[in-house]
Amino acid sequence: MRAEIISIGTELLLGQVVNSNAAFISRELAALGIEVYHHVTVGDNPDRLTAAVKEAEERADLIVLSGGLGPTEDDITKQTMSNHLDMDLILHEETEDRIITYHKNSDFEMPENNQLQALILAESTPLKNDTGLAVGMMLDHGDHQYVLLPGPPDELQPMVENHLKDELIKRLLDKQVLVSRVLRFFGITEAQLAKKIEAVVKGQTNPTVAVYANEGEITVRITARAETEKEGNRCIDEVESQILEPLTDYFFGYGEKKLDEVVRDLLMEQGLTITAAESLTGGAFLSSITSDISAGSVFEGGIVTYSTEKKHDVLNVSQKTIDNFGVVSPECAIEMAENSRKMFEADIGVGLTGVAGPGSLEGQIPGTVYIGLSYKGNASFAKHFHFGYKRNKNRRLAVLNTHDMVRRLILDKPIEKRLNYDEDQ
Amino acid sequence: MRAEIISIGTELLLGQVVNSNAAFISRELAALGIEVYHHVTVGDNPDRLTAAVKEAEERADLIVLSGGLGPTEDDITKQTMSNHLDMDLILHEETEDRIITYHKNSDFEMPENNQLQALILAESTPLKNDTGLAVGMMLDHGDHQYVLLPGPPDELQPMVENHLKDELIKRLLDKQVLVSRVLRFFGITEAQLAKKIEAVVKGQTNPTVAVYANEGEITVRITARAETEKEGNRCIDEVESQILEPLTDYFFGYGEKKLDEVVRDLLMEQGLTITAAESLTGGAFLSSITSDISAGSVFEGGIVTYSTEKKHDVLNVSQKTIDNFGVVSPECAIEMAENSRKMFEADIGVGLTGVAGPGSLEGQIPGTVYIGLSYKGNASFAKHFHFGYKRNKNRRLAVLNTHDMVRRLILDKPIEKRLNYDEDQ
Numbered sequence: 001m002r003a004e005i006i007s008i009g010t011e012l013l014l015g016q017v018v019n020s021n022a023a024f025i026s027r028e029l030a031a032l033g034i035e036v037y038h039h040v041t042v043g044d045n046p047d048r049l050t051a052a053v054k055e056a057e058e059r060a061d062l063i064v065l066s067g068g069l070g071p072t073e074d075d076i077t078k079q080t081m082s083n084h085l086d087m088d089l090i091l092h093e094e095t096e097d098r099i100i101t102y103h104k105n106s107d108f109e110m111p112e113n114n115q116l117q118a119l120i121l122a123e124s125t126p127l128k129n130d131t132g133l134a135v136g137m138m139l140d141h142g143d144h145q146y147v148l149l150p151g152p153p154d155e156l157q158p159m160v161e162n163h164l165k166d167e168l169i170k171r172l173l174d175k176q177v178l179v180s181r182v183l184r185f186f187g188i189t190e191a192q193l194a195k196k197i198e199a200v201v202k203g204q205t206n207p208t209v210a211v212y213a214n215e216g217e218i219t220v221r222i223t224a225r226a227e228t229e230k231e232g233n234r235c236i237d238e239v240e241s242q243i244l245e246p247l248t249d250y251f252f253g254y255g256e257k258k259l260d261e262v263v264r265d266l267l268m269e270q271g272l273t274i275t276a277a278e279s280l281t282g283g284a285f286l287s288s289i290t291s292d293i294s295a296g297s298v299f300e301g302g303i304v305t306y307s308t309e310k311k312h313d314v315l316n317v318s319q320k321t322i323d324n325f326g327v328v329s330p331e332c333a334i335e336m337a338e339n340s341r342k343m344f345e346a347d348i349g350v351g352l353t354g355v356a357g358p359g360s361l362e363g364q365i366p367g368t369v370y371i372g373l374s375y376k377g378n379a380s381f382a383k384h385f386h387f388g389y390k391r392n393k394n395r396r397l398a399v400l401n402t403h404d405m406v407r408r409l410i411l412d413k414p415i416e417k418r419l420n421y422d423e424d425q
Numbered sequence: 426m427r428a429e430i431i432s433i434g435t436e437l438l439l440g441q442v443v444n445s446n447a448a449f450i451s452r453e454l455a456a457l458g459i460e461v462y463h464h465v466t467v468g469d470n471p472d473r474l475t476a477a478v479k480e481a482e483e484r485a486d487l488i489v490l491s492g493g494l495g496p497t498e499d500d501i502t503k504q505t506m507s508n509h510l511d512m513d514l515i516l517h518e519e520t521e522d523r524i525i526t527y528h529k530n531s532d533f534e535m536p537e538n539n540q541l542q543a544l545i546l547a548e549s550t551p552l553k554n555d556t557g558l559a560v561g562m563m564l565d566h567g568d569h570q571y572v573l574l575p576g577p578p579d580e581l582q583p584m585v586e587n588h589l590k591d592e593l594i595k596r597l598l599d600k601q602v603l604v605s606r607v608l609r610f611f612g613i614t615e616a617q618l619a620k621k622i623e624a625v626v627k628g629q630t631n632p633t634v635a636v637y638a639n640e641g642e643i644t645v646r647i648t649a650r651a652e653t654e655k656e657g658n659r660c661i662d663e664v665e666s667q668i669l670e671p672l673t674d675y676f677f678g679y680g681e682k683k684l685d686e687v688v689r690d691l692l693m694e695q696g697l698t699i700t701a702a703e704s705l706t707g708g709a710f711l712s713s714i715t716s717d718i719s720a721g722s723v724f725e726g727g728i729v730t731y732s733t734e735k736k737h738d739v740l741n742v743s744q745k746t747i748d749n750f751g752v753v754s755p756e757c758a759i760e761m762a763e764n765s766r767k768m769f770e771a772d773i774g775v776g777l778t779g780v781a782g783p784g785s786l787e788g789q790i791p792g793t794v795y796i797g798l799s800y801k802g803n804a805s806f807a808k809h810f811h812f813g814y815k816r817n818k819n820r821r822l823a824v825l826n827t828h829d830m831v832r833r834l835i836l837d838k839p840i841e842k843r844l845n846y847d848e849d850q
Contacts, residue, residue, distance in 0.1 A: 007464075012447075012448070013451055015449060015455060018443060023442065023444065026437075026438055026439055027440030030440060036439075038467060038477075039438065039466035040463065041464035041465075042462070045462075278708070281712070282708075282714065282720070283708030284708065284709075286707050286708030286729045290705075290706075290731060291707075291820075292816075293783060296731065301736075303726065304711045304715075304726045304727045306715060306724055307721070311726075314726060344735060344739065356715075356718070
């Protein structure tokens, strides 16, 4: 099956909104084995939309339209498709009820046009909108399938995941099921990872393997078609073990949980608390720890010591360390980690120091970072990194690598090239 | 002039990359008065690219292609256009020299194909790549103009701003000049702002006025065509004063400088230092202060006190305040501000406390935030906010509103509804 995605909205053509929907829909279709050869964007204009649909009909089986399902006069998608297909719009009563109930409960008066959002193409299957009012739809007509989705990503995404996917799978698979699993990796580049699993991925059609990278974290999605879910999972198990074999050291978890979430959950499971003293990252690690409500059970507080003076005065980094090694040193990172742990009475203390850039510091080049770790009952140590990017990317990579080190520490996994406090200097 | 944007790259069709280039180019073209009616995306496929260019030639004057200028065999844009237009590719020596010099200085060996990035269409004007190696180009041919840009946004954007714009202006304006100015606002919603300047914007063709919103900050770009730059600025001055009249309280600066950068510059100009004690935001405010290298002159450090215990033990918030008012209170925010200022010997101290959500705290609903300010020689105070969003958006809005309060404090602008420490309770 071949698909084409048509995005509708003048705000897209003016550049006021970046079109993230086309990428999202493409990823979902790719996971189902559906190929996408064109994305097209048109404004809120019935003639240009009709022309785009006609072109798409020439080159695709499945035509996915997003946007223009709202209640205003700019929302032209349904009326345009009704004219193009010569098919009536009829009222979807369930959606009408939802719209009326929503306005009853919200104290807002219902705008007159709001019920337009409950109209669907007569022969279509409605797709429920779990997070908004405009109903979506899927339609088989002639040689084509048409899908109409709302424009706001927070309405479109649940509609695709919770409703459209099932409709597509029904049509695609004919009683087969589709099972997928996401593996997450850190500490390796996308190119390195792709090379290591080249032989597994090449020519793989069932299951399919797709690799996505997002600044430091890499996800691999394995998707299998099978007669039963059990059979699908068996296929995936096999491919997964081939993928993990050369990558086991970089693997940190399944599904949608990112590295910082995995670390927070590990801390919770083991009843551990964490703190940090940050210099170059200025609070970004602490902020990432507190991004979820569960932070309260693993975190009480931390400190940012940006100047050398405050590292000494407030955090008690010794003058000897500062004089002998400088603040961009493994020794300083270790003392920051240990002293933050004392100050906030935590099980794990982190010290982050380095040169975010663009300038140098203490003769060290931008991107130089030392991450120190202090863990009750263990010898403290630091690790050296060099990130060759711009200031804020260097800072983000320092935060991610801290999470990775903490994860390895908790799970007793190898952390190579540990640096200790060098008493001899 | 009417334009069409063609984005090239299989990674876009797989959804691995979101197409931000089309939006960026559209905004730049809109500012020049060039209308965009279609965005099209195709993969790294010569036939489909040729077909897309032919379609675009039917409906647009200016055809902007992005992507596919790199050195690998997937990069097919130049060769495809060379075939389509029956025009040779020739070597652009300046770019070739840059590529050779770059590899000499970088210790990397130059890959054999790298010089492909120096080839241009024979009759085109090269567009310099300030941040990468692949040269861009602009070409007038028959009834059309063609522009070829690199795919990476950090190469494409400077090329458009620094080089393409001048080429387009030359063709568009025939000795006229184009002047534009960006105004930045905070503390008002996009809809409210649009309503207040509705009369100014409506029917405005020269200068044009465009409004963009980005989570809290709103920019208004005024663009004028004129015979001279002076005349253009005079037109803009007039429209600017009409726009500022109802919006003066929300205006915080010109150009690309965001609110946190404006605050950092103000602190520097006035020789002031800042610190903060953060609870719900967990370090995000401190991190935003340190996002730029200049942070060192206005900031020495700060503290995150997430638990009630650490607010008391480490930051010395009094037990009386905690018992009488709770930690989600103006009194606690004020003490956090004052104590952080003492701890880090700063001129301005900020206290951030509240309920990020999704759960409640001390009977206060999610989104409740108190921001305290302590400024040497002035009475400390706090301000109450309620943000009705999800946890991390509530946190981001708390950080932005802190910057806004600090800006008002430094400039002695009104801060309404100040709350003081209520000794009576």
